[in-house]
Amino acid sequence: MNLWNRLMCFSRRRSPWLFHMNSGSCNGCDIELIASLTPRYDAEQLGVRLEGSPRHADILCITGPVTRNSVQAIKTVYGQVCGPKAVVAIGSCPATTNVFIDSRTLDGPLNRHLPVDVFVPGCPPRPDAIIQGIAAAAGILAERAAKRWPAESVMVPMADPESACDCTKCDCTKEDKSSADTPAREVQP
């Protein structure tokens, strides 16, 4: 890989710009995505920026179980994001349609319509899991700069609610370690 390509890979990993799209979510995941940009979690340290226009974005963050009304909008917006691009499905809804399964207003899950790169499961996922998913997507973008083929889907390990608590009673660090060691696996909706 020559120097320019290496610089490009590095820059793509360090500067993921997001476009957030709601495909009929209950707003829980949207709040958590915004929380990951707030001072408490500060995703801007990784160069993350929430953009207003899909033309500026690299990563399309989709929440919600994909309602019939939103299918065309999702496809349009996916087409408006300029390549190389990645799609992050935030929450259990876009991965499996979650509690809304079998609803006749739905046309999900998301990977029936778009190639999803990273699934961040959880109802809603914790902001740190979302940031981890975005970082994984940025890594995929960098890989795409190196070779032209799309990398495989990544599954962010589900954050254990016990492991993230601040209390001193439970054995948090041990839990934390075990959840971090869980190998990533593909979701089969």
Next chain:
Amino acid sequence: MNLTTALARLLIFPGLLFAVPFAWFFLWVERKSVALMQGRIGPPFMQPFFDFIKLLGKTTPPRRGVSGLLMKTWPLLAVSTAGGAVGLLPVLPSSGGFEGDLILLLALLEVPSMCIIAAGFSSRSIFGEIGSAREAVLSVSYNVVFLLAIVSIAASQHTFRLEALAHLPASPMLILAVVAILVCLPAKLHINPFSLPNAEQEIYSGPITEYAGPELAMWELSHGLEWVAATGLVATLIAPHFTAVWLAVLAFVVLSFGVVLLLSVTAAATARLQIDTTVRFYWQCTLIFAVLAISSALFMRFRS
């Protein structure tokens, strides 16, 4: 000024070779100070550079015809004029210059904002058009006081040479003009409280909504160069006169940095104003400035 010095100023110092890294640095200072004011850590030091490189590697949507050509032209024009404006600044003690270069500088400073207006309209996006209309209204209102401030110091010195303006003795007129220019800069740089054209919660990214990839990289760069040019103008006006080159350069850099810090802290601490409030504010500023400038001119005449 002969051709070699002109080229050296345009390409090396204070032109592109100096201005482009500083443009990125100032963009970083802007984001970092907002982050610090919000109690965050904020983006890493090289962030604007990474953003620029990444944007260069992205694709742009295929565009055909005249409007496609125009959409490629506006960002390049904005970058080159903003770079030219930085190159004209009289930073070095004996930088040459020519009669009337102040007028050229003012014109070059104005072109990027005209490019943004044209860019919004040629992108045919509704958000771009709203943003362009806002930018047009804004530039009509702040430019009156901005130009008035600069022309009044030039008139008090009977010259349109930038070099003469750079070595002004401190006077009430100069302080008044610098304050007026500082009031105009947030609107010129589209930052809070006058970030109306690119109000992201209302109209996405305003005029540059439709721009992607390398075009967007050029817009970011031209925004950074505008920062360098605008803060550099203030820095040259208030910098004391040094004969040593390195002292002059150091004073320029430190003063520009101070102005950037002042502006970005103001931006972080304020919220966006409405368009009619903004326009009223700038016309009131114009009125106040005009009254103060005329009274100080009369005062000076009676005293002498």
